Amino acid sequence: MTTRPKSRTPRPAADQPIEPPRGGLRAPCPCGSGKRYKQCHGRVRAGAEFVARPFEGLPHETDWVAFREIVPAATMRARTVDGDDVTFATVLPVAWPALRRADGSVFVGVQAADASADASRDLAAAMDAALAADGPGPVTHVDARRSTARLQDRLDLDTPPVLEVHEGFDFWVDGVLDTDPGEAEDPSDPLSALAPQVRASLERANAAVVPTEKLTSAESAYWCRIGDNVHLRWVIATPEDRFLDALARLHVTTVDGDTAGSTLGPGTRFAGFFRAYGLVVPVWDLPGDMSAEGTEEPLASFAERFQDALAVSDPLDAEQRRARAGLTSRQVTLR
Incomplete structure (x- = not known):
């Protein structure tokens, strides 16, 4: 009777991040546990333990939840502890997590897909990525592992956010696109550079918006x-x-x-x-x-x-x- 030799490669520790397998999040975890990656080290890679009430402690906590769950088109202007003004929007074009425009203004999509088990940390990571960007453009991917900061740490809690509900998503392109779909006021602005893509996203969003x-x-x-x-x-x-x-x-x-x-x-x-x-x-x-x-x-x-x-x-x-x-x-x- 022969026995299979034990692997000399030690299994990664339970709290050690592992990159996802080529088969995706539902593929077996490379650690050899037999579990799917998303149910094993995918949890570690995604970040900390699940936070059931991620917006607790923020001014207008209930509106943060409303923006995530029930409000289709709205903005919330807030200020960071560093004095930067940031606009949180329920949704951004093409479902971008965040966006830095040519004028330096920063937008963050509140309903963007979660990158970790803490929605507050995800939004803070997206915001910081846009604030740190060298130039205008969308933030298409957020790696919340690189930061432990949350909105509660990054926003000035003494300055209440300013909320506004919109009839549609035209606020995406306010001051950016003129009446001619083929022309843009500022080619360096990501909304202008991607005008056809943004316009298509805008049309779909406005068609589906709930009054x-x-x-x-x-x-x-x-x-x-x-x-x-x-x-x-x-x-x-x-x-x-x-x-x-x-x-x-x-x-x-x-x-x-x-x-x-x-x-x-x-x-x-x-x-x-x-x-x-x-x-x-x-x-x-x-x-x-x-x-x-x-x-x-x-x-x-x-x-x-x-x-x-x-x-x-x-x-x-x-x-x-x-x-x-x-x-x-x-x-x-x-x-």
Whole structure:
């Protein structure tokens, strides 16, 4: 009987980064563990342990989550600790992680693909790559392994970001492209140099954009219209257990003896909620003719009732517990 000699090549340590195999992330890990690369040393290469609430500690944490999950076209202007002004956009042309324009302005795509298990670190790495670039151009790849800095380390937290929701993505090319698709004001600008590519990306993005408006009666609440359906999506930082307790208390009460306290009034319905980056995002279905402006007053009234319900510390009664169980099962999925 013969035995196969043991390999003299030691297996890489569990915390030692290994480059991905030629077969891609789903191929067997080169370390010989038998696992797929993405489930083995791919985790090490991608970075630190998963951060469930990556934007915690940033001003407007709930809006950072909204920009990642529910807002199609928007910008957030912020300042770094070094005094650089940076514009975070929900999406950039061709899904670039970041972009430095000819005038030196820097844009970062908030919805760009993750490079690690920490969205905050990914965005900081993309931002720093654009700030450090020798000249204008897109950042097409982010290696978050080369930096441990996060947005919480790199942004001036005493300067709140300035948010703006747009009807489309024309802000990509503001001041860059003139009315003639074949001409550009500044050939050194990456948006001009790639005008045909950018224009194609712009047309696709504008065709698919969901009309969205940021409401003022509650922080990080967004009205949107998807086809004939109208919704309210509200990103809140209240812990999930407390959110469900408060909503259950409201659900078994009525407003003006007519509608459940968990709704926003006649014709509205609490559809459910989902979780995003450690926060809860409840969703309401609204009547098709309910505008963003018309949603403000009902939302303000609900927000006041919700705060009152949060202040109650008594245990839920039997009816409220049944309501809570039903509300917990209302999980929604964005499509």
